Amino acid sequence: MPTASFETGFETSFETLPSNQPMADDIRGNILSNPGFGKYFTDHMAHVRWTQDADWHGHQVRPYGPLMLDPAASVLHYGQEIFEGIKAYRHADGSIWTFRPEKNAERFRRSARRLALPELSDEDFIGSLKALLAQDHAWVPTPASTSDECSLYLRPFMIASEAFLGVRPSQEVDYYVIASPAAAYFKGGVAPVSIWLSSNYKRAAAGGTGFAKCGGNYAASLAAQKEAEAHQCGQVAFLDAAENKWVEELGGMNLFFVFKDGRLVTPRLTDTILEGVTRNSILTLAKEEGLTPEERPISIDEWREGAASGEIIEVFACGTAAVITPVGELVSENERIRLKSAIEGAGDSNEVAMRIRSKLLDLQYGRSEDTHGWLTKLV
């Protein structure tokens, strides 16, 4: 197989083993015209290996395909795993960019520390995205219009691969990046979602892994997600585990509340809340939009009362995949919390959510000036 080295612009270089069976242009074109989410994968994947003795080594981009994993690999038994989610956007001039990757790299190290996995440098993290995109840039969809939110979703992840059933941190670890073309999260426009308030399940407790992006948190949220779906809700909202009172976040998105007087409130970060890059960016953009961001505890009572009185005029969720999603109602076993405007039939305008949403997307797709230095060029 031919090999080539690709300099990432950082210190590390990835050896490239190009696929000899890349997807034909016409088939890839068909996929990119209707990619859905997380169903199709590009021709290559990036890989870096870690062992206790040799540290990080063997940087490679190679053909996408099944992993060879010993059945005793500790990830399969004890779930020692972390991941990230970040997108690549094609700009109008054809160039390909990503959004604040150093924030994801930093969070990946925070997750790694909590899961007793080795830390990966910014150079290797961002370098792996660049090296993969150097091969698979044709997989980044071209938006058909300014309202087309297609992208290439990148999924870096790290697994404990040592074949050992003893319970201790793995001494062999593999880091990979795979990529999957993504359509706009909402077909036919952004629509408010119904959220299920779980009373049977908690997502995270103090001292646990709530702030880390690890598969285990998601595994633990799936029973609640099933409950939500049984009640025609698309997502689950979780309250804190200690007092069952404080609003934390959704299974995979952070929450914001827009108040009538221009305050924009989001739960303050604790070790039970995951710090979204989208959340962090919205806090900055909100100020520029004349809103007053507040990071503080917000209780379910405040949500209920603010929605009823009209103090709270919008609720929205945010994350890389869906950007910003208005929350239409919060549903639980014994109640349904809806905003006053929606109950009175005035409809939900979600004007603030949609304004911040456009501002964020304009930045990501290069349609407005990157005054914060948030974009990194991949190709």
Ligand SMILES: *Cc1c(COP(=O)(O)O)cnc(C)c1O
């Ligand atoms: C990934 C994730 C988010 C959103 O983070 P972004 O960086 O904005 O995509 C929020 N909550 C949880 C639990 C997550 O896993």
